[in-house]
Amino acid sequence: MKTQIWVNNPITNEIAFNTQFFAEPGALIPFSVQLPVSVEENIVSIPAGKLNLYPSVLNPHWNESIRISYDTKLTGKAELVLYDLKGRHLAEKVYDQNEIEWQLPKLSSGIYFVRLTNQGKALGTAKLIILK
């Protein structure tokens, strides 16, 4: 069964931990999370922005790349991850400019998701439809 666990920082309300895994019924999945415990700690604040993806519908007969932008300036390492509808991790790319072009791997028709993370935090997810 596909399972997703996320933990919100109670102070900033930002997502401090977010993961997906496939668990068998009754299985115990160990994981550990480090959370700041007071406001005096160095909490990294990431400004909220919007993840834009163009085109949101892609027909590989036309092209195989998409343009991605996040409308807020980021610091530190940011990464894009491509998932399919079942939550499988298909590809990843470093996001290091205001707008990047991503040459996607060969994909079959379906629904996909592009997720942007920065310093371990998920900032946004955009849907991509592939039609063949």
Next chain:
Amino acid sequence: MKYAFLLLLLAEIMMLSALTFEAEELNFYLENNLWEIDGLFHFANYDSLSTHKLIFFPVPSDSLCLPPKIKAIAIQDSNGAEVTMLNQAKKGFTFLLSLPALSFCSLHLDYTQTLKSNYAKYIITTTNSWGRPLPYAKYTLHPGINVQIRSLPFSVQKQEGRNYIWEFFDFAPEKEFEVTFQTIPAEDQN
């Protein structure tokens, strides 16, 4: 009693459905009094359970003299999705679409209609019944060699030869896809 059970079953099917309509790519062929729709309808199931949905596909009986003749209805590249035709009438047809958990499918549907005048229509506003704009729609109108278009459903976006192509993102149609045309006699085609 039997009908009550069937009604309950249908109600359950409708309520359990987590099916979403994601895109459509339709080709309209217009020849004399024949109107053919050949297209792909793309659906997704985001739920972790399989889903089933009864879909009524309306056809505009006001522009037709006969019920539609279905040439093909099938799932393309099936990943466990299934389609079952349940009923066909002059005003449309009903089929049951089933999708496995977390899956996507493309339904190929091809049918013809005999027109009774120089007016062809395809119902697209039912797209709005899915509760959100359609993420993507592509329509291509292929007028036959002896067909002269009088009016189009939308202003021209793109033309390739005799064909008209429209693309819409997050599409919430306000009117139907309607075409009026004139048939050119064979001796006038040159």
